[in-house]
Amino acid sequence: MTPNPLALIAEITHRCPLHCVYCSNPLQMVAKQAELSTAEWVRVFEEASRLGVLHAHLTGGEPAARADLEELIAGARQAGLYTNLITSGLGIPEARLPKLVDAGLDHIQLSFQDSQDGPAQWIAGAKGHAYKIVLAEKIRQLPLAFTVNLVVHRQNLDHIEEMIEFIEQLHPERIEIAHAQYYGWALKNREHLLPTPEQLDNCMRAVESAQTRLAGKARIDCVVPDYYARYPKACMGGWGRRIMLIDPSGRALPCHAAGVIPGIQFDSVREHSLEHIWQESAAFRMFRGDEWMPEPCKSCDRKTQDFGGCRCQAFLITGDATATDPVCSLSPDHHLIEIARATAAAEAPQPTWLYRASVG
């Protein structure tokens, strides 16, 4: 029996004022005219709640690019979901913030690109750092859970201590230090983003020291990036096990990146119920369980912990979506990761970024 999903990632738009070089959106993005309507999203939230989903993560692109964000939050909350807004803060004028709270928002996760204006603008390909600081102060005055998210990588890890101190001044309850993950735009820019082993060691030490210093004030989450881990991450808690992602046009995917795997038909919420898609669709069943697994996964006792790792990463790196995730030290393709790490350890040239594109 398939367990019900616990979280719905609602990618409500791909429109975004930022162009972050590590954006997790697909290279092929959905245009505004193809986006689901307000009523369609509200129906999705109601169906999700009936299916046992607890959390709705409203994300993008920049979710505030939707003029009906308040209605979407209210729809999710009225459906009984915990509502989480993942935002750059741009597109939320100060006056809009209380309206989001009134609509029933539970938690806001605000992303920063750096502690300093110049580097933040360089990574985001747009201005916005100063406004994020203003907005953070306003958020803190509202009855919301508040998380600050910071993506870290080769170009900013040399001042990780300073960045954590900067975030501390914004007084969030939670701090997420997220290592860039190499999908979409980030994979295109990987050689300039992948940290060196020394940067990673220093980062983990800095995080540990901040965790002790901030205990009881802010909880800090940071995991070793999978390129440097011995075993793969349990991507999305396993394919089709806990999480369902709906893209701006209503396609249901098991994760952000699954669209890169060729030959999968993703059903749309415009044509099928969430329950049908979760239980019956070929896309969600494709890598569920362990039938599909090759060796060394199939006989590995870690297969119930990491589920063979990430299917999209396996495809992006080896060309075969059914391969063992190459970040696993037991993978026959692991040398491809070792080469990427060795490249990162070598002297790096000045980055020439491929910035995330705009979408109309």
Next chain:
Amino acid sequence: MAAPLPTSQPHLAAGCRWATHADKPVVLYPEGMIRIQGTGRHILELCDGQRTVQQIVEVLAQKYGAADPAKILDDVGTFLEALQKKRILDY
């Protein structure tokens, strides 16, 4: 932040709330939920921002009769502090 004082008035942190999942009470917070049963649930239900830790201990001492109030105070303090560090509770 240290352990709660007997005069502290614990309550769920902003953005953390009770809900029902699979017919059982759970506490929802940004990254997930806690399925909470038994004494833990009883303690957390008493954390309404009004009652002090001392009053919560009195309620529990009455309910569990023989238990030593000093021991209960100690156990409740440890429990609340752990939830506070997860930023699910404030006091």
